[in-house]
Amino acid sequence: MLVRELMATDVVTVDRDAALDAAVERMLAEDVGSVVVLADGTPAGIVTESDALRAALETGRPLAEIAVADLCHGAVVTTAPDSTVQRVARRMADRNVKKVPVIDGIDLVGIVTLTDVVHHLSDIRREASAVEAARDRWESDDA
Template sequence: MNKGNVIVKEAMKMKPITVKTKTSVKEAADLMKKKGIGNCIVVDDTPIGIITESDILKKVVAEDLKASEVTVEEIMSTPIIVIDPYVPLEEAVKTMGKCNIRRLPVVENGELIGIITQKDISRMSPILHEISREWYDISVRDEAHLRRQIFSGKCEDCGTLSTNLKNVDGRLLCEDCIDALAYQ
């Protein structure tokens, strides 16, 4: 098999563990412990959220709430970003990097069929794993900081003086040029 053409379906885990929206955090935690997993997907017909060990730690334990009295719906991360099973692994890597997430539910025709994590990807392809780490770093370090910053000066595209220049892929552009880019 050509490693470059691996699709998500070939690398994902089948049958991810799911819970319903009204499942208590206690039940979900028991399930995660029993199955030896760190997260489960919240499903209401289609996947609508995900809860992880860190959600339980931060939103239940640290808040001193009772796990049997909190539903997963209250602490899940939602909405979730999902991926199609038939796209190349690179696509999953990029999505994870851009969205700053480590796992993606795999959905086919609205139905949850699997889950793919950065670990699954690094097992399939160490090179892709490197790319995913790069994307991760870029998304965390550069985008978060640079996108927020506003500069004053000459637009590097049209030369207009502006007090509202923003960094777009390393160039400082005025609002008009940024708008023009968006419509290309």
């Protein structure tokens, strides 16, 4: 299964120069748990609900006074639409991330989340079994 088959294409974004209240407002309005932070149209980070709560608690400041840029995590893990779901799931596990922006060339075209992977787990397993069965048949034909 390819990433393009399960990614969401309506990516909720906020500009890197925005304040945290704008990011939280977008999350609430779109009923999502994170926003992709853009710098010049390119993903520069992700801010999650947990990040917003942690920042509010730790700083004690109003969300309007907290810069989104201060919450962005390091390098953003991204994937391509033609990557396999198995590959991106492995990267998510290896890098301990739950959300991965999907980039086609230089364009942000979607996002894949751990929830997306879990919802499609039976399809992924079925596909893996079919591939395994085909490989077994090919190996038998070669013998």
